[in-house]
Amino acid sequence: MRYIFSAVIAALVAVAPLAVAVSASAATDPASGVGVKLTDVSPAAVAADPRAASYIVGSVEPGGSTTSRVTVTNPSPTQQTVFLYTGAAHIADGTFQGEANPSSNDLTSWTRLSDSEIALPGGAKKTITVTVAVPADAAPGEQYAAVWAEIRGTTSKDSPVVQASRAGIRMYVTVGGSNAAATDFTVTSVSPSRNEAGVPSVTALVTNTGGRAIDATGTLRLSDGPGGLSAGPFTLARATTVAPGESANAIFTLDKALPDGPWTAHLAVKSGVDERTADATFTFPATGVGTPVKITTPPDNSLMISLIVGGGVVVLAGAAAAAVLSRRTAARKRGRV
Template identity: 50%
Template sequence: MMILLFFSASVSAVAAEPAPGGIGIRLLDIPASTKDDPRARTYIIDRLAPGSEISRRVQVENNTGAAQTIRLYAGAAHIDGGSFIGEDAGAHNDLTTWTVVGRPQIDLPAGGTAEVPLTIKVPSDAPESEQYGAVWAEVRSAADKAGVVQANRVGIRVYLSVGPGNGRPADFSITSLSPSRDQHGNPQLSALVSNTGGRALDITGDLRLTAGPGGLSAGPFGIQNATTIAPGTSRNVIFTLPQELPNGPWTARIALKSGLLEREASASVTFPDAGPGEAVAPAADGAVPWLVPATVVAALLAAALLTSFLLRRRRRRLSGPGMAASAAGKRAPGRRSADVTR
């Protein structure tokens, strides 16, 4: 009986740059329609109609210092807990059955590279959905006395959306900001992100703090690892800040993105001395919370102009001929009118 133990690298950008002493795999083809999307440079991301197909090439590298037999295959994956998780080699889904790797096994000398084609063909009766998977490059050790085989692999994520049209575009909103301190006393700010679109997201971004105690500013602070959020779900994106940071209040401004999609939000936050603080609703798309909305400014300006017009009209009526004659007729005895000269 053989027991297979997997030691997988993260199915992300780490796959594009092989670590010294290991194997690597990277994507060679980027569709012209997504050439400006940074995610498309690392992952296979596409939208296909049933009955259509795409072809890609990957490059496999052997930097182990010895000749290696490398297996190549498509594996199932899923999104859970904000992470893109590649499943074991025996796990399958619809995407793995649609994917054909041109060279399932290659022998590479130390320092050698090879290009491998792959094709994803969606059957004509495929349901509209988003499929997740990975293209893996894997090396295995010989079985030990207990029958244990160790498998080391690196992979490229695959996000495939299936449908007759373009489908719902990617989109997300920042629902709330929650200050807190972790068990070590480090201040943290959690942004609750809701995936309101039809595509999975890989959220990165940064946080800046301004208008702090004594006019202090801090940041930018980045997210250590990208958070993956499936369509229709929400996930907290957490920024961990220096322990010596004062409680506040601060104006927190966060800028999050997934590929070319960007969203900004800001809010006034105060970090607690310990544990969770109070969640606040942010102002979306970079708006500053204390600024008056443009619609309100326009309404106030219109009201001011109308009031000015009515006052000028009233003054003109009061200074007309009829009113002047009436005023002259009511002058008190002994007083001279304004137009009398001495």
């Protein structure tokens, strides 16, 4: 008896998306959509944390992994290509916010999806696997991301705007263990100076506020100089290593021909994949060390927290690092904060 009723209910539940499909097919404007849900929900996990009913909620030790399954549905009447990917997320203004694609953070770099692109006939669904493998050196703490299922329109003569719709599953993954805290650092102050030979230099005081040593490299650009001059980018001659809790000077040696200023300096200090930026306005002294100037744009730590890679000091080799950096740079250029 119970099975019959279950079946009836299942059938009725199944009818719901079909009703949408039928109605949408009658439309003059074709509507298209995509849906997601978490599969294999564990009642014990939900009892411990109600979010586990719909979100990927996990507590993983460094070196461990967790696997979840997500069902993707196509409520539209026609076949659609669904793109599957992960994206960074953060909590702001009391809401869990997914970032515009492409975006990445630690958690997205640890997450693998079984499919990146699936063709779903109208009304069909498919289940994919989401595996989070936490590296052995991951820093403890909670990380946020999303698994996205996206459908995209194509350019048409009707509109210059291509439409993308995506539905996501939130991911809250807590890394346990007693690894050192994540990489974090700030540019505390900037001092202009000019030595006896007349060579100007800019000294940036870098403070390591995280739990891991950093190897700071960086670039310096000067703008808004006399007569609208710009100069740079200048790079650090060598990486400056700063232990946790310590501060150290990173010195940019500039060109003797540079006028005294005033200048607006734009610094970008990097360690591994983490980057901090700082702006300062100063004038080079005729000779000697000028007074340290305050940073006019404080380092944006809120952004960096979302970008911090737990093993930030682990320098990713070759193309992988280049790819990550270029994606982040691109994201930052688009003004993501």
